[in-house]
Structure formats: C-alpha cells, structure tokens
Amino acid sequence: MKYNIYCLIFFIGFYSVSQAQEIQWESIAPGIWKGTTGVPESYDLLSAANPTTKMAAIEKLGAAPFPMDKKEVTARQKDGKTYLKFPLTREEQLFGFGLNFKTVHQRGRIVRLHVDHYGGVDNGRTHAPVPFYVSDLGYGIFINSARYLDIYAGSASRLDSKDPAIARDRNTDPEWTASPYSDGVEILVPAGGVEFYLFAGPSPLEAVQRFNLFNGGGPLPPRWGLGFTQRVHRLYDQDDVISEVDEFEKRGFPLDFIGLEPGWLSKSYPNTFDWDAERFPDPAALAATLKKKGVGLNLWINPYVSPEADFYEELKPYYGSHTVWAGAVPDLSIEKARNIYWQKFKKDHIGVGVGGYKIDEVDGYDRWLWPDVAVFPSGLSAEQLRQTYGLLVQQQSAKLFREQDRRTYGLVRASNGGGVSFPYVLYNDYYNHKDFITALINSGYAGVLWTPEARASDTAEEWLRRFQTVVFSPMAMINAWASGTKPWTYPEVEEKVKAMALLRMQMMPYWYSSFAEYHFEGMPPFRGMNLEPGFEEKIQVQHRNAIDLESNPYEEALKKEIKDQYMAGPSLLVAPFFAGETSREVILPKGNWYDFYDGSYAGNGEIISITARLDQIPVFVKEGGIIPMMEPRLHAPAKGETFDLEIRHYGETPSTYLLYDDDGESFAYEKGDFSWREIKVEKDGSGKWKGTVSKAAKGKPDHIGAVSWKFMTNQ
Known part of the structure; x- marks a missing residue:
C-alpha cells in the first residue's frame, strides 16, 4: 500500500515538473519585460523583421509597474509544443490579434493566427495576424513566434480556475450561456519554447506606444507619400501613363505618385522583373518626365521568378521546393539569395527613378502560395516563411531606398509582428466599406497601416463616401484601374470629390506631424476609440428577441462594438457615413468637441445624432485642438x-x-x-x-x- 502511495506521489511530482516550466523574466526597457520558456526557436518574428528599438523614446514614457501577478502567467511544454496562459479579470476587454475586419472586441474569440488573404471571416487568417493584444486594463502582450498560433482569448473555462465559471441550469436559469466565463488567455505555440513580451501602460494607449517603439516606431513617409496615388490599367503604356497624369493636372485633382500594374513587366505571373520593351521603351525617361510634373512612380510586383528572368539560373540554388503560378520562390531568409534577387530591382527599377513598390500575393490563398509541405534551402519550415515573407520583402526592399538616401512609401499584402517601422501600407482584394473602417481601427492595435482604398462603386454617393474615408487614412489611394473609375467619373459629385482631395492636401502638415509622432513616440496615427482618453463605450446589447434560437439554439446576445468611428492624429474624431445612410450616432469622449468644418460645439461625453451631408465626412475636434x-x-x-x-x-x-x-x-x-x-x-x-x-x-x-x-x- 505504501509503495503504491509513493508511486502516486512520484508520478504526480514528475508530471508537474515535466509539464510546468519556470518562466525566465527579464526587464529590457522601462515598462517592458521579456518572458522566456523552454527553448525558443532561433527564427522568429523579430529576427525576420530585425527592428531597432527606440530606447530613448521608451524611457521618455517612464517606468511602470508589472501589470499583473507573475504567478498567474504560466507555461508548460508537451509533445514539442508550448502552452501559455495569461490571466483575465471579470470585466476586462481585449483588442488586437492582428488586422481584423469585422470585430474589435476580441475577448471570447478563438482564432488561429495565420498569414493569408482575408476570406470574409475573422478567424485569424488575415494579412497581418500580429500576435499582440492589448487590454483595456492598460497592458499588452506580444508572442514572438513565426508559427501559426492558436489563441483562446478568454474562451476556455478551466476546471482549476481560481474564479471558475458558474454551472447554471439551462432549463430554469435565464442567465445560462453557451460561452461560460473564462479567466485566461491561452495560447498554443507549436514549438518547444517561445519568448514573449509584456508591455505596461498604465493606459492601453501607452501599452501600444511601448509596443510600437520596441519595434522601431512607425514609418516616417516622404511628404509625397501622404498625397494621392492613382493606379492605372495593367496594360497602359508609357504614353498612356503620361496622359493620365496630365488629365489629373488639367482637371485640378491632386496626384503625387502613380502606380503601374502588372503590364509594365515583359512577363508576369510569374515575373521577369524586366520592363516590357514595347509598352515602356524608356523607363528612365518616363520617370524623369513624371518627376518634372511632380509625380512619382510605383511598380506592382509579386516576388515569384519566371524561368525567363535573367537571374533565374543564378538564383536557382536558393529556391523552395514548390512554385507559385509556376514561378520559383526565392528563400529570402538567405543573404546570398537576397543579394542576387534585389540587385535586379536596384539596377533596373530604383536606379531609373522608381519611388516605391506594391508587393502583391505574399499572403495567400493556400491554393496559390507554397503548401506547408514545401521545403526551403535555409531549413526554415514553409510555415515559418509563410508567416514572415511579408516582413522579409518589406525590410529588404526598403533597404534599397535607404541605400540611396531616399524614403519610400508603398503597398504590401502581408505583414506581422516586428514590422511596425516598415514604410508600407496593407491592402487587399476584399471590398466592403464598413469592414474597411473596422480594419483601419484594428490596424492601430496591431502596429500596421491599412488603406480603405477606393475602387469600383455602384453609385455616385458610394464613390464619394468611399473617397471621403480615403482622405482620412494612411494612404489616399485610388485603385480603380480594373473598373476604369476616375475621381471625376460621376459628374454629379465631381466637385465634392475634388474638394475632399484638396482637403487632404491642405491637411498635409497635420498628417506629416501625426506620422512623426508615430515614428518618434509610437502614437498610432489612426486608432480605435478605445485608445482615446475619456472615451467610455456605451455598451448596447442585442435584444434577445432578435436571436433566432431555432436556427442556432446556442446563439448569444452580443455587445455592440464601436467600429464606425476612429481617431485620426492627435485631435480628430472621424465618423464616416456609408452609402444610403441619412443619419447616425457618434459617441463623443469626455471633454468638449467641436465640428471640424465650422467650429460649432458638438458635445461632451455623450452620444449625439447627426444628419448626413453629401459634401462632408463628419469630423470632430477635441477641446484645444x-x-x-x-x-x-x-x-x-x-x-x-x-x-x-x-x-x-x-x-x-x-x-x-x-x-x-x-x-x-x-x-x-x-x-x-x-x-x-x-x-x-x-x-x-x-x-x-x-x-x-x-x-x-x-x-x-x-x-x-x-x-x-x-x-x-x-x-
């Protein structure tokens, strides 16, 4: 009997030791701590992005206490995987986990963070699945892993919880729920160890600032990057491009850089990266002509190499096992591969005056990109390269411009944690105006930039409303080359569109200073209301009578999220109208707020109702702005x-x-x-x-x- 008891005690002790792992904590900057458990992989998000921490700016934010009980942060390893748990309190709300398009509140959600083209569902598959979240209690957590991460954001109730969910009787208890309370965020990392970072506030905004500064601070675009860009039809030739620029000038519409789609290449999908000799016989002359007109040049690319590219054979030892559109995938984690690959861009594009790139298709879908069974000469897994390829192309292409002492500002389809400082704005093929604004809000929690670009529109009103939100965003982009829509396509709103475009240019000093604040102080230039001091979310719950329990007996009443208004720069609250809307409500934070256009008093810490005006996007300025x-x-x-x-x-x-x-x-x-x-x-x-x-x-x-x-x- 005693023998059995001793065996049981030994087994329990051994099990506990083999499962639980001590977390090694290290203070690396004021208000920032690194936790390490197990044996982290050598390749991660930070090693891919290689950011330079702005230590002096972090020190300026000052010290802050560790924002939770360290004993409540736990880690264990089993079967080559690492399990992390971070504590939650009862009323705590979470934001972040990357570029989401439909949700702002993240507590209670289950996602797998996986670089991919956004497919219409917030399930973790997105262009920037940044493994960083921020709490309304004033702290943030970043998991530095280049793996697909499973996140249970307060969705899993534990048997050993100190504050367990209440067992309710569904038959008699009206408070019964299909989503019982959970007191933790649990994260599954498919590796034998991981490092993670905890950022103190004390406010949520300060936690975000520390995260941004830790990752190098936001980019400081060239002034021209904050003007307007127009992308032209994929088969335009050199004369067509010049004519397009002249048409903007003639009609009085602003334009700072113009984007060429795949037709500039001699062959695309896969790419030669050579100029098409018939459509663009003299690229240097084109760039010089545009420069005289005050307009820069941006080129579409994706990274995949055609067998007819002049450096195809030289780069051959550095390709992955699988192709994308029959194009080879260079392993850009290898220095020799980078040197061969980007030399072409340096000589034939940047050398003739190109000012930036639109880097496409580094995100997904699975049927397009390399599969997870692919192998690469670096020895990195297909999964790790999928999670970081957007980081690699951003960092390496931006370096080419830095070598010439020229700032760039471009577009990219994928990013991740560590990429805060890169001068690129995310975009995609999805096209829902309301969801674009939700993404703009979530970009501020993820350390990325997002543009709610204007493409096709069904009506003049929709075109104007989309154009208005473009004006109040990180990149004022018209990407309507496929539909042929121009700023002046709808004559009934042409002058209103022009007025908005000129307002964007008038506000250049404000936008430029806002991005400088992003760069030097980590303040997101576009961010959700939950980061604004004095903002109180007026919680509204969906009425239970509206729930269809016949079609889904476990459907829940939902709290209404604030995802249709946001902050722009230090002082502006933007509350867009969408096509068909005639009125809307706006939640004003505490303090006096004023109408941007005429200075009239709007309210203080209250919900106001406003009536739509076709010529204006509602904007409010805080007291003293x-x-x-x-x-x-x-x-x-x-x-x-x-x-x-x-x-x-x-x-x-x-x-x-x-x-x-x-x-x-x-x-x-x-x-x-x-x-x-x-x-x-x-x-x-x-x-x-x-x-x-x-x-x-x-x-x-x-x-x-x-x-x-x-x-x-x-x-």
Whole structure:
C-alpha cells in the first residue's frame, strides 16, 4: 500500500515538473519585460523583421509597474509544443490579434493566427495576424513566434480556475450561456519554447506606444507619400501613363505618385522583373518626365521568378521546393539569395527613378502560395516563411531606398509582428466599406497601416463616401484601374470629390506631424476609440428577441462594438457615413468637441445624432485642438520648398501643438536634421485669441512661409 502511495506521489511530482516550466523574466526597457520558456526557436518574428528599438523614446514614457501577478502567467511544454496562459479579470476587454475586419472586441474569440488573404471571416487568417493584444486594463502582450498560433482569448473555462465559471441550469436559469466565463488567455505555440513580451501602460494607449517603439516606431513617409496615388490599367503604356497624369493636372485633382500594374513587366505571373520593351521603351525617361510634373512612380510586383528572368539560373540554388503560378520562390531568409534577387530591382527599377513598390500575393490563398509541405534551402519550415515573407520583402526592399538616401512609401499584402517601422501600407482584394473602417481601427492595435482604398462603386454617393474615408487614412489611394473609375467619373459629385482631395492636401502638415509622432513616440496615427482618453463605450446589447434560437439554439446576445468611428492624429474624431445612410450616432469622449468644418460645439461625453451631408465626412475636434493646414495644391511640397500655413484652433482652451519639419525626402532626420516647432494659442490681455510659432533652431529645417490664424470657435 505504501509503495503504491509513493508511486502516486512520484508520478504526480514528475508530471508537474515535466509539464510546468519556470518562466525566465527579464526587464529590457522601462515598462517592458521579456518572458522566456523552454527553448525558443532561433527564427522568429523579430529576427525576420530585425527592428531597432527606440530606447530613448521608451524611457521618455517612464517606468511602470508589472501589470499583473507573475504567478498567474504560466507555461508548460508537451509533445514539442508550448502552452501559455495569461490571466483575465471579470470585466476586462481585449483588442488586437492582428488586422481584423469585422470585430474589435476580441475577448471570447478563438482564432488561429495565420498569414493569408482575408476570406470574409475573422478567424485569424488575415494579412497581418500580429500576435499582440492589448487590454483595456492598460497592458499588452506580444508572442514572438513565426508559427501559426492558436489563441483562446478568454474562451476556455478551466476546471482549476481560481474564479471558475458558474454551472447554471439551462432549463430554469435565464442567465445560462453557451460561452461560460473564462479567466485566461491561452495560447498554443507549436514549438518547444517561445519568448514573449509584456508591455505596461498604465493606459492601453501607452501599452501600444511601448509596443510600437520596441519595434522601431512607425514609418516616417516622404511628404509625397501622404498625397494621392492613382493606379492605372495593367496594360497602359508609357504614353498612356503620361496622359493620365496630365488629365489629373488639367482637371485640378491632386496626384503625387502613380502606380503601374502588372503590364509594365515583359512577363508576369510569374515575373521577369524586366520592363516590357514595347509598352515602356524608356523607363528612365518616363520617370524623369513624371518627376518634372511632380509625380512619382510605383511598380506592382509579386516576388515569384519566371524561368525567363535573367537571374533565374543564378538564383536557382536558393529556391523552395514548390512554385507559385509556376514561378520559383526565392528563400529570402538567405543573404546570398537576397543579394542576387534585389540587385535586379536596384539596377533596373530604383536606379531609373522608381519611388516605391506594391508587393502583391505574399499572403495567400493556400491554393496559390507554397503548401506547408514545401521545403526551403535555409531549413526554415514553409510555415515559418509563410508567416514572415511579408516582413522579409518589406525590410529588404526598403533597404534599397535607404541605400540611396531616399524614403519610400508603398503597398504590401502581408505583414506581422516586428514590422511596425516598415514604410508600407496593407491592402487587399476584399471590398466592403464598413469592414474597411473596422480594419483601419484594428490596424492601430496591431502596429500596421491599412488603406480603405477606393475602387469600383455602384453609385455616385458610394464613390464619394468611399473617397471621403480615403482622405482620412494612411494612404489616399485610388485603385480603380480594373473598373476604369476616375475621381471625376460621376459628374454629379465631381466637385465634392475634388474638394475632399484638396482637403487632404491642405491637411498635409497635420498628417506629416501625426506620422512623426508615430515614428518618434509610437502614437498610432489612426486608432480605435478605445485608445482615446475619456472615451467610455456605451455598451448596447442585442435584444434577445432578435436571436433566432431555432436556427442556432446556442446563439448569444452580443455587445455592440464601436467600429464606425476612429481617431485620426492627435485631435480628430472621424465618423464616416456609408452609402444610403441619412443619419447616425457618434459617441463623443469626455471633454468638449467641436465640428471640424465650422467650429460649432458638438458635445461632451455623450452620444449625439447627426444628419448626413453629401459634401462632408463628419469630423470632430477635441477641446484645444490645433490643426495646421497649408494652401490647397496638387502636389506635396518638394524638398526645400516652403509653404504657407493656416493654423486653426478649436475650443475655449489655450493650447500648444508641435509641428514637425524636415526635408521631406531623405533620412537626414535620423542624424538630427529636423525641427519641432511649437505652435501656441492663448488669449492676450484684452481677451482676444493670439497665436505664435516658435522659430526653428539655427541650422534646422524651416519650410514655413507666411502664417495666418483661424480661431474656429466663437469667431
């Protein structure tokens, strides 16, 4: 009997030791801790992206206490897999887990984070399945793994929970639920170990800032990148492109860079990466002509190599086992492969004046990309390369421009954790206007940028509404080459579209400073309301009578998410209308808010109802907001060019604003060649508003010309 008891005790002890693993904690920056368990893989998201942490900016945020009980964070390894658990409290809400299109609240969801083309369902398969989440309690967690991760975000109730779900009788208890309470986020990592990072706040926004700064800070685009881009038909030739640019100029529509679709290539799907000699006989002349017109050039590519590419044989030792559209897949994790591959781009594209790329099809579908049974010469798994290929192409292509001391700003179909600093904006083939805004909100939780591009529209109203949201987004892109839709296609709204396009250009100083804040301080330029101080989500629950329990007896009443309004820059709340809507509600955070267009008072910490105006996208400015604007123009200010400012102030509160300035094109700012100009608004002795702009330090950039003031409230 004693023998059996001893065996049982030994078995339990052995089982516990073999399952549970001590987590090694390391403080790596103020408010940031690294946890390590088991034996992490050498290749992960951070080794692929290779970001440079902005330590000084993190230190500026200051110290913060560890935001949870370390004993409640657990890890164990079994069968070559790692299981992580992080604690949750009863009312805690979660945000993040990548670029989701339909959901903002992530608690209670089950997802597999997997790079893929978005298929219409928030199941973890998306263009940027970033394994980072942030809690409304003011902390964030990032799992540094290049594997497909299974996430149970407070969806699995444990038997050993200290705060277990209540067992209810479905027959008699009206509070019975098919989704019992869970007090933890559990994550399955298919590897024998992993490192993860915990970011303190104390606010959710500060946790996001620390995550962004840890990953290098956001990109600082060239000024031209924040203007308008138009993508032309895939079979346009050199003369067609110039004619398109001239048409924009003639009609008075802004344009800063133009995108060529696959027809610029001699062969595509798979690609030679050579210019088509008939359609584009002189690419250097095209680039030079466009440059004189104030317009840059962007090229569509995907990475897959045609057997007819001139470097195909040289690169052959570095291909994966499977093809994509019969094109070879270079293993870009290998340095020699990178050197061979990108030399072509450097010489034949960037060398003739191309300013950026649209990097397509590095996301999915499964039937297009290499399968998980593929092998690669680096020894990395197909899964690991699937999760990081978007990171690799971003980092490596951006490096080509850096070598020429030219900033770029392009498009990409896939990204992941670690890629915060890359100068690329995500896009896809999905096309739902409301979901595009949800994605824009979620991008701020994931350290990526997303554009709600304008393509085809069924009506003039829809075209205008889509165009309005493009104006208030990271990249103002018209990608209507397939439909042939132009900004002026619908004459009944042409002038309204033009006015919105010119507003985008007027706001260039505000957008540029907002991206500088992203770069230097980690503040997402576009973000969800739940990151805004003073915002209180007015919880609304779907009425139980609306639930169809016959078709689904386990359907739940759902809390309404706020996914149709967002913050843009430090001071603006954007609440778009969608086609067919005549009115809507807007939730204003605490503090006074004002109408962007006329400065009138809108409300304070309340839900307001607004009526649609066809010519405006509703925008509200927080108390004391300062919005620097320049004159309407068709192209962003060029390097060295000065511009006049009209500075708008909203509200009754004296305030300050930092306006960023540099040369707008090079990396000189990394060596300190930039300036922050303080804009200050206060009342003079007679009670009248006055404004001042500090002088640029000697030898620092100063591109501000004449300055005028507009005090929008109580004019």
